[in-house]
Amino acid sequence: MGVIVLGLTLLSLAIWLGLLCFWGQFWRTDQQxxxxxxxxxxxxxxxxxxxxxxxxxxxxxxxxxxxxxxxxxxxxxxxxxxxxxxxxxxxxxxxxxxxxxxxxxxxxxxxxxxxxxxxxxxxxxxxxxxxxxxxxxxxxxxxxxxxxxxxxxxxxxxxxxxxxxxxxxxxxxxxxxxxxxxxxxxxxxxxxxxxxxxxxxxxxxxxxxxxxxxxxxxxxxxxxxxxxxxxxxxxxxxxxxxxxxxxxxxxxxxxxxxxxxxxxxxxxxxxxxxxxxxxxxxxxxxxSLATIWDMVARTAYTQLNYSPLLLLGTLVGMPLIYLVSPVCVILGIVWGNWAIALTGLLGWLLMTFAYYPTIRFYKCSPWFALSLPAIAFLYTLMTLDSALRHWQGRGGAWKGRVYPSSDNL
CATH class of the missing domain: 3.90.550.10 (Spore Coat Polysaccharide Biosynthesis Protein SpsA; Chain A)
Known part of the structure; x- marks a missing residue:
């Protein structure tokens, strides 16, 4: 079990290294x-x-x-x-x-x-x-x-x-x-x-x-x-x-x-x-959480092109990228496995480092940068809810109009 957890932690860490080094420096806020x-x-x-x-x-x-x-x-x-x-x-x-x-x-x-x-x-x-x-x-x-x-x-x-x-x-x-x-x-x-x-x-x-x-x-x-x-x-x-x-x-x-x-x-x-x-x-x-939730859920599944496969990838990928590291810090400490704990901590620090420029741009407390895993979990739930709304015919609701999909506009 420890080997699998360590492997997931290393994979999450590798993803963040790749994002920071090779993904267009997206985390910077210098394009103003x-x-x-x-x-x-x-x-x-x-x-x-x-x-x-x-x-x-x-x-x-x-x-x-x-x-x-x-x-x-x-x-x-x-x-x-x-x-x-x-x-x-x-x-x-x-x-x-x-x-x-x-x-x-x-x-x-x-x-x-x-x-x-x-x-x-x-x-x-x-x-x-x-x-x-x-x-x-x-x-x-x-x-x-x-x-x-x-x-x-x-x-x-x-x-x-x-x-x-x-x-x-x-x-x-x-x-x-x-x-x-x-x-x-x-x-x-x-x-x-x-x-x-x-x-x-x-x-x-x-x-x-x-x-x-x-x-x-x-x-x-x-x-x-x-x-x-x-x-x-x-x-x-x-x-x-x-x-x-x-x-x-x-x-x-x-x-x-x-x-x-x-x-x-x-x-x-x-x-x-x-x-x-x-x-x-x-x-x-x-x-309120409800107003932000509705704002995201209105188009999140549209962003995925109404694809169940992309939705599945999101539901798997978001926890791997954002949740594995902090969870493994806790597991590593509980199990006394410092390799897992330190690897998870390094991954968590990398995502915090990536998020901090945006937090600073919005003049929020630096502590919010550490909360990215919890935030990502909420956004994942919003994306899932967006898909559920689409399947129920309630997708894309805005200003009293409902746009289930591009095919039904």
Whole structure:
């Protein structure tokens, strides 16, 4: 028995050594928009930008989020298209009031959403309507953002500078998620950590690596790139729409010619960039275990492509990677087997080392870094629950709509 346990402990340790050394340095938090553009926010040309904001029953958050959008310090032409997705809480009225309060009613365009057609997710149908309306301004870029995001005043300026100066088709930031309650401090940094492990940002940002991802709260995409992939309709059934959009853009890169581009011509190279933001943040509260659980369970099985085999791999792999080491520390001490205890401790310290930068980024107590095994156990249960919801026809529930699978949208 001791030999088997020691073997599992060594395997878990080897996995962490491999992750730390060969998995795109996913654990680092150095890919940050504010750091990347610290000295590069001046622009010789000012591309036309239109923001598209899908909003469904967001009256509570829209006064803050929309105000931040309308007060962005971008010096070029900028308009906001808010698509009221059949809200019942007077979201549109609140939005109109905000625009008048900040003295920019002409900059806000409110669109009454049409009924949801078959084959579309609600959010993407709203985005499609917003893009169609915004196209009359012939924008060079679309800023796709959510109604629960409070933008730092310089966010758009930094996004545009990053895109223009580095010839990028898509620039996205994982905004800073709310991290105030105990459950948020325990589970939200881990959500970002696991996302970075799935999509190492350095791999995403490498044009020679096929890995592609984006964060839906703040995406700047070139109009030409969007047209090149066939528009939003090509991902109309995607529940994880941000990553689907990034994959389409990166996969379908064009051959731009820098010398023939005009001032407002956007390069079409299929190059994307994803990073963190320390200033733009989400207003959405997840102040209980139940709300975070529902947030993860809504799309976790979708992330596994509804595959029972991938689910089984997750249910086996997560305990092997995250639980074996701390459990073996305890078993090694109880059995007096110091080889098992020390090997398990080394594995636990490695995962703590990997998680600590994310904990520091979110300004949480360093002690939370030691809790990654328990956190991973909870996320494993959430993933299992996501599969159960899918099999029961309750998968993908959001804003009063249920999306069992891409086949049934």
């Amino acid at each position: 928009l504010e750091v990347e553009t610290l000295y590069k926010t001046s622009l010789q040309s000012l591309p036309v930008v239109c923001a598209v904001v899908p909003a469904r029953n967001e009256a509570e958050l829209i006064p803050t989020s929309l105000r931040s959008l309308l007060l962005l310090d971008y010096p070029g032409s900028f308009n906001v298209f808010l698509v009221d997705d059949r809200s019942t809480d007077r979201t549109a009225n609140f939005a109109e009031g905000v625009a008048h309060a900040v003295g920019k009613p002409q900059q806000l365009h409110i669109i009454s959403g049409e009924s949801l057609p078959a084959g579309w997710s609600g959010k993407l149908w709203a985005v499609e309507q917003g893009i169609k309306s915004a196209s009359k301004f012939a924008p060079d870029y679309f800023l796709l953002t959510d109604a629960d995001i409070e933008h730092d005043p310089g966010n758009l300026r930094r996004l545009v500078a990053k895109a223009v100066q580095e010839d990028l088709d898509l620039v996205s930031v994982m905004v800073r998620l709310r991290c105030e309650s105990f459950w948020e401090k325990l589970l939200i940094p881990a959500f970002v950590f696991f996302f970075q492990k799935l999509y190492p940002f350095r791999w995403v940002n490498n044009p020679n690596n096929p890995t592609a991802a984006a964060a839906g709260g703040s995406i700047l995409i070139a109009r030409e790139a969007l047209e090149r992939i066939g528009g939003i309709q090509v991902i109309r059934q995607a529940l994880i729409d941000d990553c689907a959009l990034a994959q389409a853009v990166k996969k379908n890169g064009g051959q731009g010619d820098k010398e023939t581009r005009g001032i407002n011509k956007i390069p079409s190279q299929g190059r994307i960039w994803l990073g963190l933001s320390s200033l733009t943040h989400s207003l959405r509260p997840y102040d």
